[in-house]
Amino acid sequence: MKMAIAFKDVDLNFNLTINQTKLHRVSYKRLFYRTFDKKRFVYSFSFLAIFLFMFQILIDGNSCSNVSTCLSGNCSFEDTHKYPYGIPIGNGSRLPIPGTNQRLPEVLIIGVRKGGTRALLEMLNLHPDIQKVPMEVHFFDRTDRHALGLEWYRHQMPFTFEGQLTVEKSPSYFITPEAPKRVYKMNSSAKLLLIVRDPVVRLLSDFAQIEATRSEWKKKPRSFEDVALLSNGSVNFQYKAIQHPSLGKLAPYLCLAPIYT
Numbered sequence: 001m002k003m004a005i006a007f008k009d010v011d012l013n014f015n016l017t018i019n020q021t022k023l024h025r026v027s028y029k030r031l032f033y034r035t036f037d038k039k040r041f042v043y044s045f046s047f048l049a050i051f052l053f054m055f056q057i058l059i060d061g062n063s064c065s066n067v068s069t070c071l072s073g074n075c076s077f078e079d080t081h082k083y084p085y086g087i088p089i090g091n092g093s094r095l096p097i098p099g100t101n102q103r104l105p106e107v108l109i110i111g112v113r114k115g116g117t118r119a120l121l122e123m124l125n126l127h128p129d130i131q132k133v134p135m136e137v138h139f140f141d142r143t144d145r146h147a148l149g150l151e152w153y154r155h156q157m158p159f160t161f162e163g164q165l166t167v168e169k170s171p172s173y174f175i176t177p178e179a180p181k182r183v184y185k186m187n188s189s190a191k192l193l194l195i196v197r198d199p200v201v202r203l204l205s206d207f208a209q210i211e212a213t214r215s216e217w218k219k220k221p222r223s224f225e226d227v228a229l230l231s232n233g234s235v236n237f238q239y240k241a242i243q244h245p246s247l248g249k250l251a252p253y254l255c256l257a258p259i260y261t
């Protein structure tokens with residue numbers, strides 16, 4: 001059989017008198033060896049390598065200039081948002097932006113659970129003078145964490161310049177009886193932010209989230225009545241989203257004026 005194959009700009013002519021199966025095997029093999037141009041391969045490979053190298057330099061060059069600008073002490077307040085825990089310098093190490101420090105928070109978003117506390121924190125963080133703590137630290141509500149001490153708490157804080165406010169949010173602070181005394185001991189003039197929402201709507205929001213998480217963990221689904229009501233039909237005040245603090249007990253530590261709702 002005589003075949004003429006046009007493969008891009010290469011014309012191949014070869015005779016084969018073998019059966020169809022062998023034809024395919026042999027023709028592909030020949031096609032490969034005949035079209036394989038070593039020189040062209042080397043040129044293409046080198047071109048690709050150079051291109052990737054230049055691209056890498058471009059990317060690195062950009063981040064390097066930012067990082068070196070920061071490390072040489074020319075960082076702005078906004079840069080602390082970019083590198084809240086220092087500038088990554090490889091090997092998992094980080095260098096704090098010169099002039100910054102980890103400071104205890106002056107502002108706490110204390111609740112309420114499912115009140116839009118995350119949205120409030122993110123919106124405040126848009127301001128360059130404010131630095132959010134990305135995660136909930138639960139320092140004032142969890143006794144095991146509180147026992148680690150203020151230095152441990154400070155080390156969970158992002159780096160800030162003097163004049164920037166650090167804001168932490170853990171909605172359980174509002175319903176934990178020990179929290180006000182602990183906050184007061186840390187800083188008696190800390191600003192406490194409380195964002196409120198229709199209690200029934202946020203109860204439903206909380207229930208939906210908890211049940212979704214339980215379902216991910218393959219836990220048995222519960223009805224709303226199971227969690228919100230006791231067996232005698234009265235409200236279950238132990239349920240987290242329903243709990244509220246006893247303001248009488250908090251009074252010695254809270255001057256209501258610094259609570260912003």
Ligand SMILES: Nc1ncnc2c1ncn2[C@@H]1O[C@H](COP(=O)(O)OS(=O)(=O)O)[C@@H](OP(=O)(O)O)[C@H]1O
Nearest residue numbers: 112113114115116117118119120171201205206209
């Ligand atoms: N701007 C604004 N206005 C009204 N509602 C808002 C807003 N931003 C967030 N949300 C709703 O707040 C719910 C999440 O609240 P939190 O961030 O406090 O949740 S958490 O307690 O930290 O888990 C969550 O409620 P649900 O969607 O009903 O679950 C958010 O949708």
